[in-house]
Amino acid sequence: MKIAITGMGIISAIGNTVAENFAALKSGKAGISNLENISNSVHKGVLKVGEIKLSDSALAAMLKLPETHNFSRTSLLGAYAAKKAVENANISDINAYATGLVSATSVGGMDKTEQYFYQYFEDPSVRKFITSHDAGDVSHKIADALGLKGMVTTISTACSSAANAIMMGARLIASGQLDRVIVGGTDALSKFTINGFNTLMILSDTYNTPFDENRKGLNLGEAAAYLVLESDKVIKETNKEVLAYLSGYGNANDAYHQTASSANGEGAFLAMKKALQMANISSFTIDYINVHGTATPNNDLSEGHALQRVFGTAVPHFSSTKPYTGHTLAAAAAIEAVYSILALQHNLVFPNLNFKNKMEELYIQPTTVLLEKELNTVLSNSFGFGGNCSALIFSKP
Amino acid sequence: MDNLKLELKTKIIETLNLEDLSVEEIADNDPLFGDGLGLDSIDALELIVLMDKDYGIKLTDPKEGKSIFQSIQTMATYIEQNRTK
Amino acid sequence: MKNCFINGLSAISTQDTFESDFVNSLKTVNPNENILRATEPNYKAFIPPAAIRRMAKGIKMGVATSAKALEEAGLTQVEAIITGTGMGCSQDSEKFLKNILDNHEQFLTPTSFIQSTHNTVAAQIALRLACKGYNFTYVNGAVSFESALLDACMQITAADIASVLVGGIDEYAAHTFSLYELVGFIKDKKNVPFSVLNPTTKGTVFSEGATFFALENTKNASTYAEVVDIQLRNKLTSAELPTFIASFLEKNNLETSAIDVLIVGNNGDVEFDGFYKEAMHGFKDSIHLYYKHLSGEYNTASAFGLWVAANILRQQEIPEILRINAIEKKGYRNIVLYNQYRGLDHSLVLLKSVN
Structure with a gap:
């Protein structure tokens, strides 16, 4: 079994496009810096993270969302990267083939929940975010941003989630259920995960050093990336360039x-x-x-x-x-x-x-x-x- | 010291949800981990927070806990010597 | 190509479904409650005390029902564990988040964080069984369970695995439920009594539960039914529903008349139950059943619906309390389940009798 990958989109601490990410990887330019965006956290300005230095409103503007939107940061990142992946795959009509979205997230809309947890009860103006909390909402928002009508589901298996989303997408194509699946994952930094990993005492107080004898723990980061998987039938019919294959x-x-x-x-x-x-x-x-x-x-x-x-x-x-x-x-x-x-x-x-x-x-x-x-x-x-x-x-x- | 040990036993039962256990059943020298009370690495992290919150003792490396959390006795001795509150 | 059989099942719900048998377990619920809680067994028979002390309700419900489903299928191990949960481990998530906010990110302990990840139930079952096989968790509103079921059936039919535990779990959590009341997803108590079949208000009666199934690629004496097909759709208009259903039946080479029983997910929300009316309209000669008046609504309540369907196929008996219409059939071969929540996450499941 080999499943064709025809598009990819990404946003991370080292760039908002595939090209920017590649340039950073090549030049050894890391994206770890002090936490800035979560303004009311005790970890602000101290903790080293892989943060995307774009505000929620900047991301919403990039997606051309109306003021009234209720996207969590996780959804904003996810919708942005998924759109880029679909563009990269040269897909003009997302529903031309039986298409699905299998997306991964661990925090979902936690960034909004932790911001308005108590405020929801007093302030009706923020209540639009109540329904943005669950993981499934993130995928629905991404599907809507893509105009996708089909099978949409979400996988949450902690830090391996997106790998499993890619697997499920491949399985859906291999079994003939779908012709095309957008797969990937998205997670925004949140107080919830920062403090959670902190309680486990596995956060480094400096830059993370994988496989080093004196490694001190991890730096958390935020990102989203999606791939477009397509069946052999679609590849043949559209005569499309294949970027790589998922072969196992x-x-x-x-x-x-x-x-x-x-x-x-x-x-x-x-x-x-x-x-x-x-x-x-x-x-x-x-x-x-x-x-x-x-x-x-x-x-x-x-x-x-x-x-x-x-x-x-x-x-x-x-x-x-x-x-x-x-x-x-x-x-x-x-x-x-x-x-x-x-x-x-x-x-x-x-x-x-x-x-x-x-x-x-x-x-x-x-x-x-x-x-x-x-x-x-x-x-x-x-x-x-x-x-x-x-x-x-x-x-x- | 005896009061501290009793206090620790009560707190451990409460914090770690050891519902089936009573203060009397924990001997001062019983091992807390492994064959004794059967606590694990997650409990160790809970105990590190307890040390900080209630006695003002900050342990930055989970490995430090190993010798301190051997038993109620070793915990009490360490707290007596190092507490800031 | 193998087939996918339900060989064991177990449910913890508002009903006495864990201990009691199918027909006798289903009873009318108090129509004046807008939140229903699951009836819990004594977990100590299923979970060792050292493990139980950290578990929130959802984890306990999941571990107990998975153990019982496995036992009923006569299995001691499976090749995969796949769960679905709409909201995940809400109790621990809320607890950890409250601690963060109330203590200003100080003196936090890890236990509730560790248990808050969506895959905690699947992970705990794997730990308990020492099951090193495939382990997945789906979290997508009302198709969380159906996603897990689809994954399981694809792997069984492709002969990748021979046995799998599939389950749906959602638990009550105080803060989350009060937010649902705030946005009107849960019915306002001033509008009691509530009726699922003849509702007059928006929102629904919320609940919790866990339902597990042991699926295998072989039929045996304990087989309940065969899971034939599952189809999911993120959103539909009421007008698009008949086509969605028709193409599902066509894919399975079935006429509407071959469907003996249609089980619908009515939850008593005047805003969205029109979908079910539309679905029932397309199955004029089938028996129509509903179940959320017994289970309440939660993201994986449709797993309770599958529990009902599987029991009907094995026992060839329909408790009166489930009936919407009075149509009679000599026997029950094919059952279609249709569910959606607030116009999103539509699912169709086709179940076949093995008799």
Whole structure:
């Protein structure tokens, strides 16, 4: 099974377009800065995050929304990136084929809920945001922004969400249910997630350093990215250029702990194995891995062991792009899918920024320079709370 | 010290929702984690907040908790020596 | 190509559905309540005390019903766990958010945050079963459960997996429900008594519940029904509904007359129940049933509807309390379920008897 990818759109801390993201990745320009947009947070001006420096009203203006709109920030980011993906795929009539949207989010409209939680009871003018809270509302808003009428659903499996949305989209096409699916994820920064990760004591007080011996934790980020998946029938009929193929995927559960990953990375190992099996390739075929690499002590150790188990002594070049963007939760696998495709298109391995010292427990270390090499097959990992582990394999057309 | 230990037992039962347990059933030297009370890493994070909120003790590295949270006895001793409120 | 069979099920709802049998469990609810709460069993038989101490109601309901559905199917393990929830773990989300706001981001503890993620129920079930297989959670309003069901059936029919636990869970949460009252999604108490079939006001009676199904690719003595097809649509006008239904039947090579029973999701909202009237209009010769007068409305209440349908097909018996019309049939082979919420998230599910 190979599913064609014909469009992509992205907005992240390192750019509002695919081109801007690519330029930043190439030049090693990170997007981590002090928190600014959440004005009434104690973490403002102190905490390092991958923030998109655009206000909600600036984003709404970019989407040409009326003043009366009730889009949460998550919806604004999602609608923007999804529209760009559809444009990129040269789709003029979104409903010309049986089309669906499978979107991912973890916080949904939490940014508005936390802003108006008590105010809702006194101030009728803000009540329009009450219905923007749930995850499904985000997807409905995106579908409306695209003019899409069809199957719309949302996946929320914490930090692996978007990988699972991509998987479900592929499955819907492979099974013949749909001809075209817009897939991806979106998450805005919120007090809820910032404080949540803070209570777990896994936020770094400085820049995140994946796979480094002295890593201190993650930086949160916000982003949205979407891909357009299309069936062979559509590709044939429209004679469309294929950017890359999704050629394998795997999902498994670590079944170890509600938040922590197992020491030997069992879930990650199983997800990668399944993806390789589905793509019908050996581990030697993988040219580059965009790792999950959040820079928490637990994730990188667990993922590192899983990589060594899958690839043995022949672990391919790998890097985490989270030093650029922060960990963008439910959007992470979607933006990293875009980065994996960019890597394939340009035959480039993006550097794992901020790395200094190899981890003592592992014999592998990430690629720290921009490396030019022929890439035909790229693996992208994403893992989340609840033991959720996902792996995607992208290949050249 | 005895009052502090009793206070800690009550707080632990309440904070960690150990409904089936009574203060009398927790001995001062019972291990809190593993085979004793069976607490886990999430409970450890809850205890770190309890130390900060009620006794003004800030632990920045979860690893520090390991020796402090061995038992009610070790917790009480650490609190006596380091409390700021 | 394999078929997808329901071999075990379990529901916790406002009704006594967990302990009691199908026909005897369904009773009229108090028409003067605008919020109904689920009848909870003693969870200790299903969840160890060390695990239960942190669980909010939704997690407990989900873990208990999944365990019972699995047991009924005679399974001890599955290859996948797929859940749907419209609002997720609302109680823990509210608790953590309140702590953030009330304590100005100080002295926060992780437990409620950890349990607030939408996939907590699926994750807890995986932990309990040590199930390392596929694990997904869908969160899309009234099609949250149907999305999970579609995913499960696609994987079973494609022979990717042989067994799967699929469930829908939504829990009551005080703040969320009071916001729903504020925007009129929940009926105003001054308009009691409420009627689902002959409503006079907007909004609906809200509730909570968990319903789980054990699906397998083989039929056995405990099989309830076969799930044949599922179709989802984000939005429709009332005028577009007949075409949506017709193309679904056509895809499955069925005439309207082959549908013995149509189960509709009426929730007593004058603004949106017109969709169901339109649907029933298209199935003039079928038996029409409803269930939300018994379960209340919540994003995954349609899973309770599927529980009703599966029970009818296995027992070949329709409790009177479910009936809208008086049409009689000799037996029940094909059931179509139609649901939507506030004009969004339309779903059709086709169920077939295995007798």
